[in-house]
Amino acid sequence: MGKKVGDWYHYAGAIHVHTTESDGTKSLEEVSAIGERAGLDFILFTDHMNLNNLDAGKEGFHGKLLALVGYEHNDLDDNNHYMVFDTPRVYGKDLSSAEYVRDSGRDNAIGIIAHPDEVRDRKGQYPPFPWTDWNVDGYTGIELWNQMSEWMERLTPRNKLVMAFSPRKSMIGPDVKTLARWDAVNRTRKIVGVASVDAHAFPIKVGPFTVEIFPYKVHFRSLRTYLILPEPMSADFAAAKKQVYDAIRDCRVFGAHIRWGDPVDFQFTGRSGAERVVAGGRLNDFKDAVLRVELPSPAQIRMIGNGRKLIEAVGRELQFNPTEPGIYRVEAWKQGKCWIFSNHIRIAV
Ligand SMILES: [Zn+2]
Ligand SMILES: [Zn+2]
Structure with a gap:
């Protein structure tokens, strides 16, 4: 499906999905059918420490939905969860996080740090699995907002019932600490x-x-990652797979919680002279650069430059003239809840 928005094509996906090949409760085929009915264009599957669904030849289009199979690696202490995609193999069980980041990098795989700043009671029924090794480098991405993780963190014995019956409404937004790390690393x-x-x-x-x-199906109507593609997604599996992974590597994505409105028409663009870019892109010169945000419905728009909030305004549009080189991104909030977040546009850096 997807949608043409401006000069680009937007596709909705769910990232980080378990099946019966690890601790999920349905098969890849069943989950793909649910995803297609929920309006997803693609799912990135991540069972723990195996590529069984890949080895079984299950990657491909299931109906109109593109199912891609990576896996979730963890270290021997069950920390440093790392989603690895576009890889033919599972790395050694006894490797350190630095080693599996390095080895997957050598295979040109995509590596995304999962729930990096998870905090929960260590002794409780659901302990946290944070990323602990911040000396590593070479990873492709970071999970800024993990639904299960935020929901579990917010859970108390008192609010359990409310949280259980309105799991989508209880989401607030990306982890603030993780956002700060992400902004900092993106400057390099x-x-x-x-x-x-x-x-x-x-x-x-x-x-x-x-x-x-x-x-x-509730997950698939909640937090999504949208791809921004220059061409429609191919009907050919290998070509479509490359389009998805290229967009992720290039940061041509935005995240959204669709409970607060359909975000597919969201646009964050930059221009300078004849240059036109979206998130992931770079403008050469900041002097006549203009950044523009367009939303499908009014929200509180925040422009963040080099990790600092520069401007906040309510509306459907925002135009901004950067006064210094750097990395710029936006967030849209509705009534104290995050609706959409972009990736960065780089200006003269
Ligand atoms: Zn997981
Ligand atoms: Zn995990």
């Missing part, structure tokens, strides 16, 4: 920032009931 090189679901659809006990908090 391009790192993609994604929104992901971390879907398992496992049951959670709420008082006397066992509730399936996030069925896959």
Whole structure:
């Protein structure tokens, strides 16, 4: 499906999805069918420590939905979860995080740090699995907003019932600490920032009931990562796969929580003279550069430059003239809840 928006084509996807090949509760085929019905164009699957779905030849179009298979690596302490895509192999179980980041980099795979700043009670039923090794470099991206992770963090014995019955409304936004890290690293090189679901659809006990908090279809109507492609997605599997992974490597993506409105028409563009770019792009000169935000419905728009909030305004559009070189991105919020976040446009850096 996808949609032509301005000169570009936007495609909706769910990133970080588990199946019965690890701790998910449905098969890749079943989950893909649910995703297609929910309006997704693609799903990036990430079972723990295996590529069984890839080896079984399940990558490809399932109906109109493109299913791509990576996996989620973890170290021996079950920390430093790393989503690896576009790789033919699972790296060694006993490697350190620095080693699996390095080895997947050598294969030109995509590596995305999962739920990096997860904080939960260590001794509780659901302990945190944070990224601990910030000396590593060479990763492709960071999960800025992980649905399962935020939901679990916000959970208390008192709000459990409310949270269980309105799992989408309780989301607030990308992790502030993670955003700061992402902005800082992006000043040295391009790192993609994604929104992901971390879907398992496992049951959670709420008082006397066992509730399936996030069925896959609820996840797929929540946090999405949209691709910004210069051409429509190919009907040829290998070509379409390359388009998806190229867009992720190039930071041509934006994240959104669709509970607050369909974000497909969101645009964040930059121009300077004859140059025209979207997120992931670079303008050579900041002197006559103009950044422009367009939203499908009014929201609070924040322009963030070099990690600092520069301007905040309510409306459907915002135009901004940068006064210094740097990396620029935007966020759109509705009633204190994050709706959309872009990746960076680079200006003269
Ligand atoms: Zn994980
Ligand atoms: Zn996971």
